[in-house]
């Protein structure tokens with residue numbers, strides 16, 4: 001075991017001693033109550049089984065059986081979640097054939113960030129994570145369940161479901177992924193056509209045709225964004241079956257994996273032979289395994305918030321120093337777009353999550369004594385394969401594509417994909433693995449904007465034709481829900497291709513799919529709450545050195561006063577009217593940008 005990984009793990013456990021203890025006490029309290037259905041009145045139970053067929057009624061009213069609560073994020077809006085329409089029926093069938101049962105405990109809302117990218121709805125996106133955690137808890141609070149299955153993949157949904165399920169950490173819990181869509185067009189071609197459109201060299205019809213070719217059917221989008229980062233990180237944490245994250249959506253393995261994970265719930269339930277409640281699976285070791293896999297794969301920058309919030313839901317307090325120190329010892333072992341040209345289908349074909357985990361274990365970077373929902377962590381080095389219509393797990397030994405997953409003993413970079421930067425403008429993060437080395441250092445005058453739309457207008461008016469650090473402030477959690485500014489990437493990419501030195505600095509977010517433009521994001525404290533970005537003016541000299549972790553203003557700001565703007569117009573329309581409580585109570589990006597855990 002790498003001693004630095006051990007030390008960081010122990011430090012997290014030590015820092016979290018009190019909060020983890022409080023969490024485990026609550027779990028013990030719920031466990032001490034025994035079978036939760038046994039506490040329900042006859043009326044409660046009648047309502048519980050009212051919609052069930054006679055056989056299911058009998059099963060659920062028999063307290064020796066297992067009733068699995070399904071929390072589904074199905075809707076027709078997310079290509080990744082649309083396949084979930086039929087999953088509950090299959091899960092119920094599998095369990096009833098074994099004398100057990102399952103019920104849909106809750107449907108949770110799911111926003112597609114691809115649809116709201118650059119739109120008003122994006123201002124609700126980050127807040128929806130906590131709301132999904134609450135919705136998950138509402139479903140499970142019926143207290144008629146002995147285990148939980150989570151049907152959710154995308155950005156804020158899977159982290160939110162996990163945060164909600166952790167409150168019911170006395171129940172064995174697993175994710176049921178649905179898998180990526182087949183590869184449409186290459187990400188390289190997608191980005192090129194978007195940049196041509198942004199430069200006015202292409203019409204809307206051609207752009208629409210390309211976009212439709214990129215996102216063409218059911219299944220998760222195939223870039224390595226936040227959704228697929230959720231899948232990889234949660235598989236590394238042992239929260240789903242081994243090798244199940246990126247099995248294609250239409251693979252014959254999919255229904256077999258759903259069947260296997262449903263059966264696994266019986267095995268690891270309180271009645272089963274190997275009780276593994278969620279609170280036991282998510283400990284400091286599985287958390288660090290998740291962080292290590294995140295960094296080794298160049299995962300989404302959004303996880304510098306989601307993992308903080310998920311950890312806190314399990315009683316752990318992690319911070320960006322943990323990310324930074326882990327990133328110094330965890331190498332980049334996978335290159336998946338935006339960190340390289342390959343998509344998650346090619347990553348899976350190259351050996352996928354199992355091979356990545358095996359490589360990390362060989363380097364002593366994984367806790368092999370963590371407690372996954374299935375077998376041991378050694379089992380997570382195997383891919384599920386189809387043999388005579390059945391799942392057979394086969395260990396993965398070598399990369400099928402050395403440009404996607406590094407061969408044994410090799411690495412793409414000595415450091416992980418995410419970097420924390422610090423200085424007199426605050427603390428932020430950058431996905432350094434997606435930025436070419438020649439673009440990781442820039443000193444240039446700031447051009448300050450209060451809104452991402454103003455950057456688009458300035459570009460169209462030819463006002464950005466210079467070396468510049470584009471500062472987009474008032475985009476933090478309390479300001480306007482910390483939207484992703486992903487629509488700026490084609491514009492800034494064009495400026496880079498003109499040979500200009502440009503970078504983005506913002507207290508907002510980017511998509512996990514954002515790449516190549518040097519971007520310091522999540523800058524905390526946010527400008528809307530008086531953070532240093534509020535004191536900047538266009539023309540101030542900004543220095544960025546991503547590798548050294550530096551973000552600083554070289555102009556003296558001592559005599560400046562903070563610029564405060566009126567955002568009330570941004571609090572209306574598209575549902576934003578309903579989220580003032582979130583804006584007023586959300587914590588900083590470094591504390592996970594959550595309303596659920598307010599650390600003093």
Ligand SMILES: O=C(O)[C@H](O)[C@@H](O)[C@H](O)[C@H](O)COP(=O)(O)O
Pocket residue numbers: 112113114115117155221224225226227300302484486510511512513
């Ligand atoms: O964090 C993320 O990964 C993003 O929010 C992702 O979910 C979103 O769907 C992409 O930004 C859309 O990608 P394009 O806009 O590039 O199609």
Ligand code: SF4
Pocket residue numbers: 077078079080081111112113114115154155220221225227228
């Ligand atoms: S990956 Fe993003 S764009 Fe694709 S379905 Fe999920 S949220 Fe929507």
